[in-house]
Amino acid sequence: MNSNRINLIIGREYWTRVKSKTFLLTTFLAPIGIILIYAFLGFLMTRGSDNEKKIAIIDNAGIAQDINLQRKNLTFEIKNESLQSLIGAYEKGEYDGIIELPPLDSTQQKYEIIYHSDKTLALDESSSIESMFRREIRDFKIQAFGIDQAQLDLIDTSVDISPKTIKDKEKEISSITTTVSSILGGVVGMLLFMVILIFGSQVMRGVNEEKINRIVEVLISSVKPIELMIGKVLGIGLVGLTQFAIWGILIGVLSFIASAVFGLETSAMSEMANNEMAQEVMANEGVKTKVLQVMKELMGMNWAMMIPMYIFYFFIGYLLYASLFAAVGAAAGDDINEAQSLTTIVMLPLIAGFYIAMSAVQAPDSTAAVWGSIFPLTGPVVMPTRLPSDPPMWQIGLSMLLSLLTVIALIWIAARIYRVGILMYGKKASFKELGKWIFYKG
Amino acid sequence: MNILSLRNVVKRYSNHTAVNDVSFDVPKGKIFGMLGPNGAGKTSLIRMITSITKADQGQILIDGEPLSDYHPTQIGYLPEERGLYKKMKVGEQLLYLARLKNLSAREAKDKLDAWLTKFEITDWWEKKVGELSKGMQQKVQFIATVVHDPKLIILDEPFSGLDPINTNLIKDEIYEMNRKGTSVIFSTHRMEQVEQICEEIALINRGKMILKGNVAEIKDSFKENKFEITFDGSFPSDLSSDSYDVIHDDAHSVIIQIKDGHDSNELLRGLIDRNIHIRSYNEILPTLNEIFIKKVGESHE
Structure with a gap:
């Protein structure tokens, strides 16, 4: 060749x-x-909802008082008004929607929040609202059951399998x-x-x-x-x-x-x-x-x-x-x-x-x-x-x-x-x- | 000295023998015709000469030496089935093919420039082969065949698909290279082309050599003593016909065949004696085509 x-x-x-x-x-x-x-996908996901929304909350559960009312793109106002009058304000354009929190019982494991609006919430907005209330309900239940926060923090344990070779002692294998x-x-x-x-x-x-x-x-x-x-x-x-x-x-x-x-x-x-x-x-x-x-x-x-x-x-x-x-x-x-x-x-x-x-x-x-x-x-x-x-x-x-x-x-x-x-x-x-x-x- | 010698060459394929015990010599500096109908074994022979395939038996000598690795660079081969890379530019392609024949990049470029100038196609360098017409592609292919100044050029049906102008152009180049000493093998099934171009031929049919030698000598040996005479007036009816047979008779011309033991002068003398004005007198030699048909007919009997 x-x-x-x-x-x-x-x-x-x-x-x-x-x-x-x-x-x-x-x-x-x-x-x-x-x-x-x-x-582009990332852009959509991070900037999915970029317009400011103002939302009124009717709190029938008594859990919303110490909520941080300012979220990314979302502003909340706790209102002691009837749904009817708030809907009037919504129609005037004062609010983008009204959240109605039904009464909460500490043994309840499923809790439905009602969102009154003609415009649906974006995915990230609804998940942000859900996680916000989930945390409040958790705190509410901890107090209701009289659980010690410090003990609770210790309750979760992370478990990993750590393999160890028998013959080759030098070799390090992590989980x-x-x-x-x-x-x-x-x-x-x-x-x-x-x-x-x-x-x-x-x-x-x-x-x-x-x-x-x-x-x-x-x-x-x-x-x-x-x-x-x-x-x-x-x-x-x-x-x-x-x-x-x-x-x-x-x-x-x-x-x-x-x-x-x-x-x-x-x-x-x-x-x-x-x-x-x-x-x-x-x-x-x-x-x-x-x-x-x-x-x-x-x-x-x-x-x-x-x-x-x-x-x-x-x-x-x-x-x-x-x-x-x-x-x-x-x-x-x-x-x-x-x-x-x-x-x-x-x-x-x-x-x-x-x-x-x-x-x-x-x-x-x-x-x-x-x-x-x-x-x-x-x-x-x-x-x-x-x-x-x-x-x-x-x-x-x-x-x-x-x-x-x-x-x-x-x-x-x-x-x-x-x-x-x-x-x-x-x-x-x-x-x-x-x-x-x-x-x-x- | 012979540029190419074949000695009892045999090539078998699984179901037939393509080349059966063929021997011939191609003298150096000559244009040699390799004739035969399609499927006679011409391409099989050429492929062995160009080292594409190997002979099963027999010997092939180039310039007196048995075929070896460096011989392909001394041969230029234009296959019957033409082919170039359609998407490659003419210049790149010619450079590539020339360098495969062991030319350096510099040498190849210089020689190609000379050839393109000669053919007045320097502006094709940047063109893609696919953009050229078939005739133009053949020119490019011809340049690729001869750019490395081979000692021996083998052209397989070089004029098929060419118009008369390009045919003459290529023919002139072949003659010119031949004058400079290049030996040429010209393979074709079109016998009439060979008669004009070649001095020596080999006639092949069904893998076997049926005739070889000098074209003029072959024709001479196959001549049937036929003459064509054209004249003014009509052919005299009182001539004795002991020495000839009239084969064909027109108003002002006859074709006659002289019988054995006689010659055409007897007839001419008779015509001259009768004051018939002779315009032309030609010996009719058989065409290679006729010789071929005659030989093939014999070998079939």
Whole structure:
């Protein structure tokens, strides 16, 4: 093989794709689009109700006296007037609505507040009002039952499982190690699956296009078919890496800008979820400590080992499937859609690998996950998913060895099919023919 | 010296033998015709010469050496099935193809500039191939075939789909390169094209070589002693017809076939003696097409 020519081929495959409009569109517009939607949603959620509302309260329960009457965008007034006269004031436009608090009994577990108005409350307004009264009722009940506030504060206990390894005393595992590991593994497995599928099928289409164009005959009178195949596979692989690198940078930069502009923080989201003020504070504290813990966990991962492994599996997985896809593209006839049966065969183990990987997120040491990570066709997707959960070294070693051997064998087989297939014009090849091509010597 | 020699070359595909024991030599500096109907095995032969496929048996020598890795850079091949990247610009594409033939970027650019100037198409550099007409694409493809100054050019049906003007343009280029010493193999099923262009030919049918040699010699060996004579007045009826048969008789011309052991002078003398004014006198040589049909007919019997 001539590396000079392979470099030329890689260069062509890479630059024609990277300079194309489709690449620019998907690479730059997709993340901008995602960020814009994210920012827009955040904007809606935080600024959902931005007009001031003035609300009258008729307090028949006697709980509203010590309420802070000023809320974000909401002003309350406690009125000792009848509903009738307040409705008169509402019609004059003095109030946007009237809250009617029915009498409250300390044993009551369900309490309905009536809101009189023709305009409905926004989601955040109603949840703010609900949480406001929930807290008042809670205080009312604490007093009614004569409970000591200090004791009450002590009643809730947070429980965490703290795993401790028996053999390896050095290793520190915290309660959220497993969660962090499985989420990290799941994300990586998913990404690998997507990259292999998207860029593998680009290889297939590229090969088929050259065949249909008949340019392949000109090309392989200058280069060897295997050089052409490897150049194409590597060139498109680099396009994939470039795209992911740009996405990574863009998403980082844009989400930073978006959060700065729209003041969008994770706490704003959790505020929506946790209605109760007290809980909210606790949850916020909780979220903060959790985030810190997750960061600590992520930092504590064995990156020095994992990053090279991810790169290894990325290359192996991509090379393995991209060369199979190249063979399919070469074996397909002038109409690539006819090659459905061939594509299905290639995609089957890939999709199986994806499902095993997703189940490995929950149970990284299940039988399916272990064998799925060792079997070379599913391993490149399953093993990276298991990696953060520290699988035994022999499994990693076996998986790497098998997938390396398989990739070499498959590139060889794919190149043989490719070499014959690209010159066979017309209909797609049958399986019998493919078998013959592999052992065909010319 | 031969630029290309084939020795008992065999190529089998799963269900048929595409090339069956073919041997011929292409002399250096000549325009060589490889003839045969569609499916005769021409493309299979060319693919072996260009290292696209390998021969199952036999030997292929380029300039006296067995085919090896660097030979493809010395050959320029214009396939019958033309193909270029539709979405790539003409310039980029030609540079890429030239560099695959081991030219440096600089060399490739210089040579391409010269070719584009020669064809007066320098403004195509930034155009996408898909925007060009078919004839224009063929010009681009031709440049890609010859830009690396190959020793041997193989053209598979080079004129199919070209209009007469472009046909002549390409033909002139082929002649010019040939004058400068480039050997040319010209593969076609259109025999009449070969008669004008080629000195030597090989005739192939169903994977087998059926005839090879110098075009003039082949024609000579297949001649049937036919002559066409045109004259003023009418053909005299009192001529003795011992030495010839009249095959065709028009008002002012006849086609005759001289019988074995005689020659056409006897007839001419008779005409001159009768004061018939002869306008032209031509030997009718068989066309390659006729020779081909005759040979194929024989091999089928």
